[in-house]
Amino acid sequence: MAAAAIIPHLNIEGASQAIAFYVTAFGATELARMPANDGKRLLHAALTINGSTVFLHDDFPEHVFPGAVFGPPPRVGGVSVTLHLVVDDCDAWYDRAMKAGATMVMAPHDAFWGDRYAQIVDPFGHSWSFAHALAAKA
Missing domain, CATH: 3.10.180.10 (2,3-Dihydroxybiphenyl 1,2-Dioxygenase, domain 1)
Structure with a gap:
């Protein structure tokens, strides 16, 4: 994994499907994939896209602290980045x-x-x- 000052870490509903999209759409290379204990979601994944590292994981709303506006874009109503x-x-x-x-x-x-x-x-x-x-x- 290449060193970078900032690595985006995307919260996604459907992380495995997103990886497939990024491979097709952006020529991404999958570096790592760590499944969650539930066997359905990804706790962590790492990709390279255009020479840079991107992290992603499935949404875990049960672990978001109260009042936090954090989650995948469909749940939080859009993106700011x-x-x-x-x-x-x-x-x-x-x-x-x-x-x-x-x-x-x-x-x-x-x-x-x-x-x-x-x-x-x-x-x-x-x-x-x-x-x-x-x-x-x-």
Whole structure:
């Protein structure tokens, strides 16, 4: 696992299905999978996506402390973070994610700040964006 300053840790309803989606949509590589004692959920999993590590686990609402607003996007009513990927070809990453079942937020376009940029939501409610510098593809 590559060292990183920040590793996102996603709370997901259906972590095993999410891993399959990330492999198909983002070319993820599964590094580790730890099942929970109930045999149905994943306590922890680690992936690499585009050279970076991402952790994920199934939702365990029985272990959330009272008053916490923590859980998978469908349970908490959305997300406040977009996971951004700097990629070699924004359009290709976007197309692959859409074919795998993502929902379009913003189609690929030439953004005013100089990137080719797109944004999607995965089937589990997490927001992702893709970009490459326009000068890099010219």
